[in-house]
Amino acid sequence: MTVRSLRAExxxxRRRPAVWIVAAGWTVQIICFVYLITYLVYRAVAAQPEGSGSDSGPILADLLPASADHTIVGALPIWGGPVMLVLGALIAGGDQRWGTLRTVLARFADRTSFLLGRFLALALLLLALSVLTLAVSAASSVAVALVEGAAIRWPGPDRFLLALGSIWLICTAWGMVGFVLALATRSLTAAVGAGLLWTLLVENAVTGLGGLVPLLGAVRTVQLSTSSGSVAAALGASGDGFGVAAVTSGPVAAGVLAGYVVLALLAALVIFRRRDLA
Known part of the structure; x- marks a missing residue:
């Protein structure tokens, strides 16, 4: 039954325009915000007179293929995570919004199998987006290298695989949170609003005050955005403007993100099994 639900989802x-729109929008974000704008900053810094104290070397190094694995991971806490949260909410809230959930569920005798199939489908979709993310990052870094006449040197296969796994974990954690929020609120707008308000405003406020209030310092170690930034920092990503900071170690942060996935699944099962669809 789960396999049937997975195949149906x-x-x-594949036929939801919103999925393709989100994928295209995320691709544009990678090209523009992660690479193009950073490259323009590099050119502006490089154009400054010698002796001004500005060093453009590290900026360019982050844009070259040798850094393609960790540069894009560093963009996820601020740029990519919220996109995946919206995607998860779209997938869970679409049937609620269109009023088709009762009709779809009538074809499945077991709600648990139905929901597990949808979760697995979202996880596979996020894996495909993770591969796309790494591919776009690699292509963008090659473009920068060609423009600058720099050598094209790639990280080892192990680093690419580690980056892909990290991207998938971060995207899945954010996507599953959006999924369960849409399921709980029965509203796409409410789920997206609540998710973005918490992760982009409340969590940032907690992070900023964490050094002053011990309790908040403990809370920030289990935050979604903070854990994403810690994973990126563990891979060597720069923290310039992308919310990357080694608040916890890489393994601990990865465990927190995995915990978000498990808790989101359990919460979704409890909500969905007990809910009246009327």
Whole structure:
């Protein structure tokens, strides 16, 4: 039954315009915000007179293929995570918004199998987006290298695989949170609003005050955005403007993100099994 639900959801996802729009929008964000704008900053710094104290070397190094694995991971806490949260909410809230959930669920005798299939479909979709993310980052870094006449040197396969796993984990954690929020609120707008308000405003406020209030310092170690930034920092990502900071170690942060995935699944199962669809 779970496999049947998975196949049905994958079939539906391929035909949802929102999925393709989100993927295209995220691709544009990578090219523009992660690479193009950073490259323009590099050119501005490089154009300053010698002796001004500005060093453009580290900026360029982050844009070259040798850094393609960790540069894009560093963009996820601020740019990519919220996109995946919106995507998860879209997938869970679409049937609620269109009023088709009762009709779809009538074809499945077990709600648990139905929801597990949807979760697996979202996880596979996020894996595909993770591969796309790494590919776009690599292509953008090659473009920068060609423009600058720099040598094209790649990280080892192990670093690419580690980056892909990290991207998938971060995207899955954010996406599953959006999924369960849409399921709990029965509203796409409420889920997206609550998710972005918490992760972008409340968590940032807690992070800023964490050094002053001991309790908040403990809370920030289990935050979604903070854990994403710690994973990126563990891979060597720069923290300039992307919310990257080694608040916890890489393994601890990865464990927190995995915990978000598990808790989101359990919460979704409890909500969905007990809910009246009327």
């Amino acid at each position: 994958l079939f539906a996802l």
